[in-house]
Amino acid sequence: MKILNNVSYDGEKYSGFQIQKNDSTIQAELEKSLSQLYNRDISVIGASRTDSGVHALGQKFTFNVISSSIAIDKLPTAINARLPDDIVVTNSIIVDEYFHPRFDAKEKIYLYKILNTQYQNPILKNYVCHFKNKIDVKLMQKGAKYFIGTHDFLAFCSAGSSVKSTVRTIFDISIKEENGLIELEFRGDGFLYNMIRIIVGTLLDCGTNKILPQYIEEIIFSKDRHLAGKTAPAHALTLMDILY
């Protein structure tokens, strides 16, 4: 029996989703909780390898059990009872045995938050990238249009990735601003290692007049990481949802 789950987490204290030796990760916490619950070793497959410090409200993962004595609607509460309070499973459903949370994903939705005010907001600080210099949101919106579509995003990928292809499709980047809080919503079929954070860094170069919006087309075409912007901080990024 394969079970698909939704999990939310505050990524601050974790070295990302994926299990790593000697590091605290979301996957390790989930596997520990499930193994205690079912009294045998349980492995988890995550949909998205969120980076160290990245948060999630809509991460998905699956695991297999031969049979479960726990009713499926009571499962999140049973798993949560054995998790730290910065990780919360919010939904569990039974899926087909061939379902794969990563390969079957049709769309991933991420949200990046920039606080463009003179002073930091201490209540938001763990979830926003504070940027003091004035950002022109319209220029960011113009620049964002060049990312939409299917492109080779090699210039927007950090070294250390092991993917076969660096071609991805971005369906939409919507950028809105309210009281200095700029929210960038990314929708795509998948994102490379650090891709969203490098796109945000490049859009910040746009919004602060360091590059012209149309120059983004050239950066994409160049496939040269050095032409793109800096990698924006992880703690302002949240995985919002994954659609199947």
Place this chain on the structure above:
Amino acid sequence: MKILNNVSYDGEKYSGFQIQKNDSTIQAELEKSLSQLYNRDISVIGASRTDSGVHALGQKFTFNVISSSIAIDKLPTAINARLPDDIVVTNSIIVDEYFHPRFDAKEKIYLYKILNTQYQNPILKNYVCHFKNKIDVKLMQKGAKYFIGTHDFLAFCSAGSSVKSTVRTIFDISIKEENGLIELEFRGDGFLYNMIRIIVGTLLDCGTNKILPQYIEEIIFSKDRHLAGKTAPAHALTLMDILY
């Protein structure tokens, strides 16, 4: 020269605003920073004695200096350089020497957040009161109307307060809900010790059908703390602004 400042803070690690022996408080941090900055003892007068754990975006305080070599628009940055990153001064202006941040306040605005969802949200958890059982927001709104106006709020005041009068005027309580997040905005000429948190606890009794909305009129009239609801948690309350 008297200077009025706006300060924001995450109250989690502090025993409230007001200075206390052996406890970490916002006032103590502000006085330490200012005394370092001006190289002599500086005392601060706060507008509102926020409780332990309560946050602020719009707390005000004043202090006196004989003269300041720091330009007034550079003052927040100079004070912040000597403050922990969970306290941020966002504005400083010179005021009349007779101005008093507490006695001259015309209106105080507080926001209380309740997350009414089956599972906690790990990203919001430090700033919301998570409440699992279904709340009827319309019943809360009906109940809230009984608080509007000038009343003796003795039934909604914790012991330990040293105020002369327990009469206060509430101008408005607006309650809205979106995706399970219920926000209660309180506007009044002032609030007693724990008053907002006890009102929230009582409105929760309304919203969960433990009491009828019209019973609130009787609780106010009784002046009996035992008839009102529980004191809702501090960490979901934020002082938003003080108007003069």
